[in-house]
Amino acid sequence: MKIYNPISGQKEGFVPGGDEVKMYVCGVTPYDSCHIGHAMSYVIFDVVRRYLEFRGYKVKHVQNFTDIDDKIIARANELGIPAHELTGRLIDEYFEDMDALNVKRADIYPRATEEIPDIVRTVQGLIEKGHAYEVSGDVYFRVRSAEGYGKLSRRDLDEMSVGARVEVDQAKEYPLDFALWKAAKPGEPSWESPWGGGRPGWHIECSAMAIKYLGKTLDIHGGGQDLIFPHHENEIAQSEAFTGAVPFVKYWMHNGLLQLDQDKMSKSLGNLVTVRELLQRFSADAFRLFVLSSYYRSPLSYSNEGLAAMEKGVDRLRRAAKVADDEAQGHPLDAESYRQRFVEAMDDDFNTAQAVATLFDLAREINRAREEGAPIRDARRTLRELADVLGLTLEEEVHLDAAPYIKLAMEYELASAGEEQPASYYIDRLIEKRHELRRARDWSNADKIRNSLAEMGTMLEDTPQGTKWRQER
């Protein structure tokens, strides 16, 4: 396997440090609902994790919640609730959203507020080693003391136009020094520390938690490209300074950002689509396919048209994965070459676009073999297995409101008012009715039923095994 390493700028062979792949993914700061940019990132790293497991690696996956920061405090104040109540609520929502997207849960989800002792210990260690200093209750990291600062984001301290966009804080020794610990202002949530009441700075909790749960050296550390600077650069600086182990991370992975209407989708710009809004219109499979049809490092532009196209595509895969096997005779379709292509693609820095293409080719081959009457059971199983590596369930998500179907069934005297069978019951009745009409060669009335159902998104297909229906979104 090869993974692109942003520090060297090249794809490098993947060799984990031990038996277990140590993987850390930057989690969310829960001050608002998850949007599809987050979803994209977590889908990508979910696939990284699934693929590693598929390849036989044992993976320990840790993902944090930064559940204390300025925005959380501001938002909680706005809503008039304690910060922990806000974050608790949003973390629950996060899990619901990710479950709906079929994102596997990480092994551990540490929260900054529950790791304060370790964070304090880390800050203290950095002070003792001369990499950090305290100024009236705040503690800053001494960027100048960090070996190779800027190696991830390719920045040179001397060339950075300090203060060009941010006001320089006079308390710091050096403008780019960043806060490890922030003294609490009155009324803010705070924790005790050797420097008085306060809370952790943004970057330190990731280092403290990663080191605590995964050790001094991580195999994979993931996040959005927007985290490269300053977040990940600072994580490297403080982690390496604290543990002395270099590198802190063997393979950094950064996903390109999701764009909407030409701009990056972000909370601060307000141009976002939440995961819930997305899932009202499209299936999780369609979204995953959308994300996985391009390279994880490239930016991607969200559009409803694009998602709709993926919905059609995923439908093809679903059908191929579902088709009946019958009692086919002859040489079974061998899907081994497709599995190989899939593995080859994924081995090359998770080339999911090629992997997806392989799935479509296999689907076509399955359909063709079925038409020729060859056994396809094994091939279908392979399709499902490979789809699962990409987190695609290939299951239809049908939840129909029975009311319009009852109404239609009543027109044909197939139901009476007050009945409450599920929608599928009435669809079956209507299909039977249509059969009668077709047997009587009353095509126009038979077509009328089919058209009425189609208007509700229920599409009929006449096959040798009888009439089947499926629901379109």
Next chain:
RNA sequence: GGCGACGUAGCCAAGUGGUUAAGGCGGGGGUCUGCAAAACCCCUAUUCGGCGGUUCGAAUCCGCCCGUCGCCUCCA
């Protein structure tokens, strides 16, 4: 201003030195069907933003130009 990406068919998107430039969506034609739908088959970029250069050979390497975007500030 500094750093970094990217520009491939109607749309999305792989491919990064050498047989016919993946795949999806859309479009056209056909097979099947009462008609459809689904599925399958065929077609849909002689060409990879533009101009030069290196090379036996470039979408792929180099230079310049044009255009788009991200980061440099909270962000997945």
